[in-house]
Amino acid sequence: MPYINVKMTHEDAGATKEQKEKLAKGITELFSEIFGRGASSAVILIEEVSTDNYAIGGKTVTNIREEQKKN
Amino acid sequence: MPYINVKMTHEDAGATKEQKEKLAKGITELFSEIFGRGASSAVILIEEVSTDNYAIGGKTVTNIREEQKKN
Amino acid sequence: MPYINVKMTHEDAGATKEQKEKLAKGITELFSEIFGRGASSAVILIEEVSTDNYAIGGKTVTNIREEQKKN
Amino acid sequence: MPYINVKMTHEDAGATKEQKEKLAKGITELFSEIFGRGASSAVILIEEVSTDNYAIGGKTVTNIREEQKKN
Amino acid sequence: MPYINVKMTHEDAGATKEQKEKLAKGITELFSEIFGRGASSAVILIEEVSTDNYAIGGKTVTNIREEQKKN
Amino acid sequence: MPYINVKMTHEDAGATKEQKEKLAKGITELFSEIFGRGASSAVILIEEVSTDNYAIGGKTVTNIREEQKKN
Numbered sequence: 001m002p003y004i005n006v007k008m009t010h011e012d013a014g015a016t017k018e019q020k021e022k023l024a025k026g027i028t029e030l031f032s033e034i035f036g037r038g039a040s041s042a043v044i045l046i047e048e049v050s051t052d053n054y055a056i057g058g059k060t061v062t063n064i065r066e067e068q069k070k071n
Numbered sequence: 072m073p074y075i076n077v078k079m080t081h082e083d084a085g086a087t088k089e090q091k092e093k094l095a096k097g098i099t100e101l102f103s104e105i106f107g108r109g110a111s112s113a114v115i116l117i118e119e120v121s122t123d124n125y126a127i128g129g130k131t132v133t134n135i136r137e138e139q140k141k142n
Numbered sequence: 143m144p145y146i147n148v149k150m151t152h153e154d155a156g157a158t159k160e161q162k163e164k165l166a167k168g169i170t171e172l173f174s175e176i177f178g179r180g181a182s183s184a185v186i187l188i189e190e191v192s193t194d195n196y197a198i199g200g201k202t203v204t205n206i207r208e209e210q211k212k213n
Numbered sequence: 214m215p216y217i218n219v220k221m222t223h224e225d226a227g228a229t230k231e232q233k234e235k236l237a238k239g240i241t242e243l244f245s246e247i248f249g250r251g252a253s254s255a256v257i258l259i260e261e262v263s264t265d266n267y268a269i270g271g272k273t274v275t276n277i278r279e280e281q282k283k284n
Numbered sequence: 285m286p287y288i289n290v291k292m293t294h295e296d297a298g299a300t301k302e303q304k305e306k307l308a309k310g311i312t313e314l315f316s317e318i319f320g321r322g323a324s325s326a327v328i329l330i331e332e333v334s335t336d337n338y339a340i341g342g343k344t345v346t347n348i349r350e351e352q353k354k355n
Numbered sequence: 356m357p358y359i360n361v362k363m364t365h366e367d368a369g370a371t372k373e374q375k376e377k378l379a380k381g382i383t384e385l386f387s388e389i390f391g392r393g394a395s396s397a398v399i400l401i402e403e404v405s406t407d408n409y410a411i412g413g414k415t416v417t418n419i420r421e422e423q424k425k426n
Contacts, residue, residue, distance in 0.1 A: 042412060318381070
């Protein structure tokens with residue numbers, strides 16, 4: 001407790017093992033500081049999805065990234 | 072806002088990039104028409120899972136598809 | 143198949159029964175048109191959360207709405 | 214991007230508005246520091262569930278809390 | 285590990301505390317028997333949603349239940 | 356109805372097809388016994404994630420497994 005699920009786009013070579021460790025540790029500490037519990041029981045689950053599969057405002061991140069490159 | 076997560080079975084060659092774009096755009100427009108918000112902020116996330124990993128009524132879609140072929 | 147989970151903020155009096163029926167029906171039809179399956183088996187699950195509990199770019203929707211009113 | 218869903222038990226009077234703002238802001242900053250993106254687009258969604266509805270190792274948090282009080 | 289999320293419709297008076305304990309215990313034991321791990325670390329999270337908010341094949345469970353009563 | 360999502364770590368060669376069938380069938384039967392519904396409509400979705408992507412108490416399962424081997 002708590003359970004925290006991070007869904008992020010897989011970009012470049014993807015999140016490294018070190019980045020994922022840092023994220024899991026950091027979120028656990030932050031939660032524990034704010035709520036005073038969870039330090040040993042927090043579950044963090046990270047999932048990476050293709051930029052083709054994540055859309056904001058009806059546009060996939062793949063297309064958003066392509067538009068950004070043009071500018 | 073909203074956040075919409077689509078979990079679907081990976082069948083044949085999987086959902087194409089075009090199908091996923093169409094789905095993300097379509098759901099965003101539908102939501103925005105009904106609720107009057109979300110056109111620029113809706114997040115759509117599509118995940119495909121193996122037919123071995125999705126079950127209905129206790130049977131995996133793999134097994135359901137095999138039974139369908141027999142009939 | 144598919145399973146589609148919609149998480150939206152509870153705003154004003156919340157989504158009406160009719161809006162939720164429309165959304166569930168519309169997403170199911172859209173999915174079925176694009177992928178040629180799911181018309182009878184799609185599961186749509188709608189969850190409303192407080193604007194205090196949904197944040198974009200580190201700001202809760204409650205605070206975003208307050209800033210919008212000021213402008 | 215990313216989308217981060219926090220599910221936590223509703224304990225005592227529940228998470229306050231301030232705690233939720235702090236959590237949303239903190240996770241967004243942490244993610245942005247580690248991955249160099251998401252500062253304006255991260256979506257954080259917080260859901261509280263009853264301690265009757267969250268179990269660890271087959272025991273609900275309600276029962277775990279009661280055992281803790283006895284010791 | 286594992287994390288198991290049950291989303292069910294809130295029907296009649298809702299799931300009782302005893303039913304939820306039984307479900308959490310039963311799923312944890314089942315998982316542990318099949319995979320040989322998780323007995324002490326499995327997280328089970330149960331969420332009940334209104335029958336207005338859960339749709340199968342484009343129809344809400346509210347409407348499905350009403351059709352069933354007529355027959 | 357219900358919808359049940361199992362997230363588990365991918366360990367050794369991963370869950371076999373038979374284990375996943377057994378899990379889907381077992382959870383469906385258990386739910387149906389307790390609640391008297393869902394036998395034909397329960398949806399079970401199983402997702403496996405890398406042990407690098409699942410953390411408990413701020414440590415990834417990869418690191419927890421390594422510590423266990425040392426003892």
